[in-house]
Amino acid sequence: MQTQDYQALDRQHHLHPFTDFKSLGEEGSRIITHADGVYIYDSQGNRILDGMAGLWCVNLGYGRQELVDAATEQMQQLPYYNNFFKTTHPPAVKLAAKLSELAPEHVNHVFFTGSGSEANDTVLRMVRRYWAIKGKPEKQWIISRENGYHGSTVAGMSLGGMAPMHDQGGPCVPGITHIGQPYWFGEGRDMSQEAFGKQCAQALEEKILALGEDKVAAFIAEPVQGAGGAIIPPDSYWPAVKEVLAKYDILLIADEVICGFGRLGEWFGSNHYGLKPDLMPIAKGLSSGYLPIGAVLVGDRVADTLIEDGGEFFHGFTYSGHPVCAAVALKNLELLESEQVVEKVRDELGPYLAKRWQELAEHPLVGEARSLGLIGALELVADKNTGERFDKSLSAGNLCRDLCFESGLVMRSVGDTMVMSPPLIITRDEIDELVSKARLALDKTAEKLAITHPMESA
Numbered sequence: 001m002q003t004q005d006y007q008a009l010d011r012q013h014h015l016h017p018f019t020d021f022k023s024l025g026e027e028g029s030r031i032i033t034h035a036d037g038v039y040i041y042d043s044q045g046n047r048i049l050d051g052m053a054g055l056w057c058v059n060l061g062y063g064r065q066e067l068v069d070a071a072t073e074q075m076q077q078l079p080y081y082n083n084f085f086k087t088t089h090p091p092a093v094k095l096a097a098k099l100s101e102l103a104p105e106h107v108n109h110v111f112f113t114g115s116g117s118e119a120n121d122t123v124l125r126m127v128r129r130y131w132a133i134k135g136k137p138e139k140q141w142i143i144s145r146e147n148g149y150h151g152s153t154v155a156g157m158s159l160g161g162m163a164p165m166h167d168q169g170g171p172c173v174p175g176i177t178h179i180g181q182p183y184w185f186g187e188g189r190d191m192s193q194e195a196f197g198k199q200c201a202q203a204l205e206e207k208i209l210a211l212g213e214d215k216v217a218a219f220i221a222e223p224v225q226g227a228g229g230a231i232i233p234p235d236s237y238w239p240a241v242k243e244v245l246a247k248y249d250i251l252l253i254a255d256e257v258i259c260g261f262g263r264l265g266e267w268f269g270s271n272h273y274g275l276k277p278d279l280m281p282i283a284k285g286l287s288s289g290y291l292p293i294g295a296v297l298v299g300d301r302v303a304d305t306l307i308e309d310g311g312e313f314f315h316g317f318t319y320s321g322h323p324v325c326a327a328v329a330l331k332n333l334e335l336l337e338s339e340q341v342v343e344k345v346r347d348e349l350g351p352y353l354a355k356r357w358q359e360l361a362e363h364p365l366v367g368e369a370r371s372l373g374l375i376g377a378l379e380l381v382a383d384k385n386t387g388e389r390f391d392k393s394l395s396a397g398n399l400c401r402d403l404c405f406e407s408g409l410v411m412r413s414v415g416d417t418m419v420m421s422p423p424l425i426i427t428r429d430e431i432d433e434l435v436s437k438a439r440l441a442l443d444k445t446a447e448k449l450a451i452t453h454p455m456e457s458a
């Protein structure tokens with residue numbers, strides 16, 4: 001089959017996730033056929049540096065034979081069995097133990113799911129169940145953040161703070177409310193980072209008091225927001241949030257689906273920020289995306305209550321702890337550990353990327369360049385001095401994303417924020433390549449925009 005054949009069938013039969021079906025049909029999809037290391041290849045022979053690690057997940061990069069072998073062996077041994085009704089199997093047991101070893105000290109139990117969204121469904125069920133067992137069923141409210149992302153199931157979408165998803169998918173699950181996000185460049189530049197971070201934490205306290213402490217079950221947040229635009233909170237944010245949470249009896253849910261497994265240079269984002277979450281939904285990097293698997297890491301406080309006083313928990317999935325997915329995830333963790341991938345991100349690759357990435361801040365189109373570990377963003381602006389954005393109708397972000405592709409690089413656009421999150425096994429040379437391709441795409445974007453929207457400096 002040729003590219004056009006795939007595109008025709010795709011147009012006729014395939015509804016893509018998060019896609020304007022009609023306009024994709026008109027344009028035609030890019031067909032990715034194979035991949036190796038940090039590179040993906042399309043059906044027209046283009047080699048493209050995957051600056052997004054798939055969808056923030058291919059932490060070990062593509063083409064790892066060890067993961068293929070782990071899947072093959074497990075498929076031959078036991079392709080499927082469930083963990084319901086007092087049964088289990090070696091991969092699920094070993095993975096639960098391994099995750100408990102890697103997780104913060106107070107986290108010693110794991111509930112498996114099929115994805116990050118499912119993990120957040122489980123989180124919602126567990127939080128409410130926890131407070132019911134504790135004799136406080138009125139503690140129902142979960143406080144989340146605008147522009148947070150917690151998945152695309154009904155619970156995930158409701159926990160998340162993506163307005164367009166709420167508009168299409170609502171009414172949302174009741175008992176979830178949202179406060180502002182610690183997005184300094186987008187929403188706080190009229191004050192210092194420090195003051196803005198504290199103000200965002202104060203909004204949490206105000207929300208708790210408005211709802212009533214005895215009505216609030218939990219606060220959910222990504223340590224660094226991923227899908228919202230690689231938003232790294234000001235340094236003052238998490239310490240202040242921690243203080244608020246300590247003051248009131250409210251659970252902390254750290255959504256580690258992107259931050260987990262090395263993205264920030266620690267095993268979990270919570271380690272980087274010194275958080276002590278009660279629940280940690282994980283997925284994506286757990287298997288480096290080779291097979292779908294998610295989980296909730298459950299802290300002792302919640303686990304002990306569910307175990308000791310909960311009776312049967314009426315919740316679970318056919319594929320909770322799927323043996324092949326679990327075997328691949330376990331091998332993935334072993335490789336991350338033996339190759340010291342997480343330490344390399346923290347000590348070597350993260351700082352190197354930060355240095356190179358910061359050079360892009362000089363570009364006339366860039367209002368801010370930020371990164372932490374191997375996640376980062378560029379804010380595209382029409383006026384570098386004022387930070388004024390381009391008119392929305394210009395779709396500067398989408399234009400830049402398309403020009404990245406054309407330049408042999410995958411970056412994603414979130415509005416006019418360009419985000420990157422490459423595989424953690426990227427080399428320094430490949431980081432150099434990523435940065436120079438990003439620069440090339442920025443130049444091309446500036447050139448195209450100059451025609452439709454002449455800049456003052458032009």
Ligand SMILES: *Cc1c(COP(=O)(O)O)cnc(C)c1O
Pocket residue numbers: 115116117118120149150151152222226227255256257258283284294
């Ligand atoms: C991707 C993501 C999810 C949802 O995971 P899926 O596997 O797509 O269901 C949840 N939370 C965060 C922070 C994510 O980035």
